[in-house]
Amino acid sequence: MNAAVWQLVQVFLVVAISPLITGWVRFVKSRLNGRAGASPFQPYRDTYRLLQKEAVVAHSASWVFRAAPYVTFTAVWLAAAIIPTFTTDMVLAPAADLIALVALLGVARFWTALAGMDVGTSFGGLGASREMMIASLAEPAMLMVTFSLSLISGTTAPAQIIAFILGGGVGIEVSMGLALAALVMVAIAENGRIPIDNPATHLELTMVHEAMVLEYSGRHLALMEGAGMVRLTLYMALIGAIFVPWGVAAPGGSVVEAMIGLAAFLAKSFVLATALGVFETMIAKMRVFRYADFLGGALLLGLLATIFLYVSEAV
Amino acid sequence: MMGNVTLLEFLSFGQPVEGHRPYPRFQLDKRAWQALVERLLAADWVLMAEWGEPDEVHLALRDEETGDVAVASHPCPEHRFFAVGHARPGAIRLERAIHDLWGLVPMGLEDRRPWLDHGRWPYRHPLARHRAARAEAPYHYAFLAAEGEGLHQIPVGPVHAGVIEPGHFRFHAQGEAVVRLEERLGYVHKGIEGLLRGTPMDQAARIVGRVSGDSTVAYALAFARAAEAATGCEVPPRAHWLRALMAEMERIANHVFDIGAICNDAAFTIMLSHMGVLREKILRANHAMFGHRLLMDVVVPGGVTRDLSDAGAEALRHMLYGFRKAFERAFTLYENTPSLSDRTLGTGIAHSSLVNRFGAGGFVGRASLRSHDARLAPGYPPYGKLGLTVPTFSEGDVNARVMVRFAEVRESLRMIAEILSDMPEGAPRTPLPQVAGEGLSMVESFRGEVLVWLRLAENGTVLACHPHDPSWFQWPLLEAAIEGNIVADFPICNKSFNCSYSGHDL
Numbered sequence: 001m002n003a004a005v006w007q008l009v010q011v012f013l014v015v016a017i018s019p020l021i022t023g024w025v026r027f028v029k030s031r032l033n034g035r036a037g038a039s040p041f042q043p044y045r046d047t048y049r050l051l052q053k054e055a056v057v058a059h060s061a062s063w064v065f066r067a068a069p070y071v072t073f074t075a076v077w078l079a080a081a082i083i084p085t086f087t088t089d090m091v092l093a094p095a096a097d098l099i100a101l102v103a104l105l106g107v108a109r110f111w112t113a114l115a116g117m118d119v120g121t122s123f124g125g126l127g128a129s130r131e132m133m134i135a136s137l138a139e140p141a142m143l144m145v146t147f148s149l150s151l152i153s154g155t156t157a158p159a160q161i162i163a164f165i166l167g168g169g170v171g172i173e174v175s176m177g178l179a180l181a182a183l184v185m186v187a188i189a190e191n192g193r194i195p196i197d198n199p200a201t202h203l204e205l206t207m208v209h210e211a212m213v214l215e216y217s218g219r220h221l222a223l224m225e226g227a228g229m230v231r232l233t234l235y236m237a238l239i240g241a242i243f244v245p246w247g248v249a250a251p252g253g254s255v256v257e258a259m260i261g262l263a264a265f266l267a268k269s270f271v272l273a274t275a276l277g278v279f280e281t282m283i284a285k286m287r288v289f290r291y292a293d294f295l296g297g298a299l300l301l302g303l304l305a306t307i308f309l310y311v312s313e314a315v
Numbered sequence: 316m317m318g319n320v321t322l323l324e325f326l327s328f329g330q331p332v333e334g335h336r337p338y339p340r341f342q343l344d345k346r347a348w349q350a351l352v353e354r355l356l357a358a359d360w361v362l363m364a365e366w367g368e369p370d371e372v373h374l375a376l377r378d379e380e381t382g383d384v385a386v387a388s389h390p391c392p393e394h395r396f397f398a399v400g401h402a403r404p405g406a407i408r409l410e411r412a413i414h415d416l417w418g419l420v421p422m423g424l425e426d427r428r429p430w431l432d433h434g435r436w437p438y439r440h441p442l443a444r445h446r447a448a449r450a451e452a453p454y455h456y457a458f459l460a461a462e463g464e465g466l467h468q469i470p471v472g473p474v475h476a477g478v479i480e481p482g483h484f485r486f487h488a489q490g491e492a493v494v495r496l497e498e499r500l501g502y503v504h505k506g507i508e509g510l511l512r513g514t515p516m517d518q519a520a521r522i523v524g525r526v527s528g529d530s531t532v533a534y535a536l537a538f539a540r541a542a543e544a545a546t547g548c549e550v551p552p553r554a555h556w557l558r559a560l561m562a563e564m565e566r567i568a569n570h571v572f573d574i575g576a577i578c579n580d581a582a583f584t585i586m587l588s589h590m591g592v593l594r595e596k597i598l599r600a601n602h603a604m605f606g607h608r609l610l611m612d613v614v615v616p617g618g619v620t621r622d623l624s625d626a627g628a629e630a631l632r633h634m635l636y637g638f639r640k641a642f643e644r645a646f647t648l649y650e651n652t653p654s655l656s657d658r659t660l661g662t663g664i665a666h667s668s669l670v671n672r673f674g675a676g677g678f679v680g681r682a683s684l685r686s687h688d689a690r691l692a693p694g695y696p697p698y699g700k701l702g703l704t705v706p707t708f709s710e711g712d713v714n715a716r717v718m719v720r721f722a723e724v725r726e727s728l729r730m731i732a733e734i735l736s737d738m739p740e741g742a743p744r745t746p747l748p749q750v751a752g753e754g755l756s757m758v759e760s761f762r763g764e765v766l767v768w769l770r771l772a773e774n775g776t777v778l779a780c781h782p783h784d785p786s787w788f789q790w791p792l793l794e795a796a797i798e799g800n801i802v803a804d805f806p807i808c809n810k811s812f813n814c815s816y817s818g819h820d821l
Contacts (some may be wrong), residue, residue, distance in 0.1 A: 034592070125467075126802070194582045200584075202477040205803055281584070281585050283583070284655040285581050285583075286654065287657065287803065288491055288804075
């Protein structure tokens, strides 16, 4: 019974707070840049505004363009729903799996890229090709992280990984550190943050993710931006849940424990969002041809995490 | 021996024109003009500007060896002249514009596509004696082709996502690598030269001061100096110093903001924030001292409209102290951010040979070892007394252009301190004599050398006036600098050039 309730809370929670997290990152960056900054709640207003507006669709657009926002948002939403953010006591927990997560995000990316190319503008194609280049490098790294986690805990389900870590199954492990570093790098790339992509840029020629959604307006744009915000929340929740799982409630726990888990989740997310804002202020965007170095580094870290497991076992 | 002929010796075969000051002007007939064009292939005379009149074409040249400046004019009642474009590539777009505006045909010019005329004017050749009716055929502009496996085009602009001026960029790219970039400008053509014809001097000064708003002091100063030269007016010494103060303030304001904007294009926004603060300090000081944040219409023919009070000088000194510290902190931040250096080093290299062929000045030239500065050559007061040094770098990349800006800001700050302590007393303005004449002047704006040529009637009316923006010789280099770079690096290269659209499109 509780599992169903918590699952429902989770499903709506990730969507409800994602604009706030995005707004908070922007707010932190504004403050660090010496500006007053828009309220962290501004993304809610923007989304509301976009939902009110008419959706203009290019003449050359096919059904793919129209369908993509819904597919993308649904896939990302579903992916976010299966991560145990505050409790592992959820209906979907047994079905949740890191590989499924990667696949769902892949579906979202595939549809966004299709939509970017569908209208036939040069920027959409440019963005789609860059996005695919990033994806082809980031996905293996993400899978390497998944493998090393599953080798440690014997499962690819986040709920069981969390239970394993909370159960004291892992001490301070080099592999965990390496996997964390790799996952952070993947998260930066997948969310189009600096130094891979600049979400705030107006320069069409440098865009990656934004270039693909340039042609969207109204509710379509709201969904595409919503998907981006939920994806950011998803990665923060994932990093927070797996690498800092303390506070996450276990099955059979009381309501109070779940509430503590909720508070811990919010706290973790805002710490990560603040860190992201600080990091983005301190660094410049990298050249497009350096993506391979960056994500190759992430892949290597993931690989090292796996290798070290065997090395430490052998010793 | 031909090799030793100086520019003035060569032009002396022509007919000297009376009343052109301070540099001579010579009228060349068809044969002499053709000889000049051929001579340009061998001589290292720098093309400074080329412009037209209904039945005449003018060419402003500088002899690098002797430093002499002269204007060669070629009356062409049959509306054809030998093109300078194949001797000086910088002239190609100028001559395309001359054809669009005055209907003079540059003979021998390979590229005969229109430049400023986009087929939207009610008639062709708006400045010609007889305007031509617009052709019925639909207007078509053919971009230069690039063909090959996997090549694709990326059209960018004229309307951009940022709040910048309009211009079209046509990329031919192979994946991310730029194979060719071609610019298409002229979207902000305002008909400046048509507006200037027959206007009273004070109004003309206001128009020229708005040709390119970010260098309004440089343009107003160039116009004022040309008008003063034409009328033989001696400006009081204090006016020279006040003008230099304003010009350096403008230079600093533009340079610091450029540095910030270049870093912002690498998504390093913190630098733009710092630089925005510094620029604002300069603008507020401008307002406190001279009553206008951008110093528009303060420099006028005959002097300046507002004098600097002691209180104003003291406030400026006080502001500069904090400014210098903050500026050096920003420089340290720039130097110590490896992710930023990774973007700027080796990006968008403008080769020194090309820079010299086009005669590009300003930070574009100085980043590639070309040190020409109108403040020194031919020079104008008070810079001779300020000991100006011009920084040059050899790399020619984005970083070098940023470094030129940093160095120039330091030099300007130093000069402002000297100007404040050594400024002579006296009136800041003198009335302009009512004399007819022609004048030419060059002034160093933050971008490079601004040239203004004008012809005045006895009552002070401007009969003809041509303002020339340094961007004419920098835009083509941007096309060359981006080749072989990646598409995503274009914005940062473009920003490091920061050419003027408005000044170029006239």
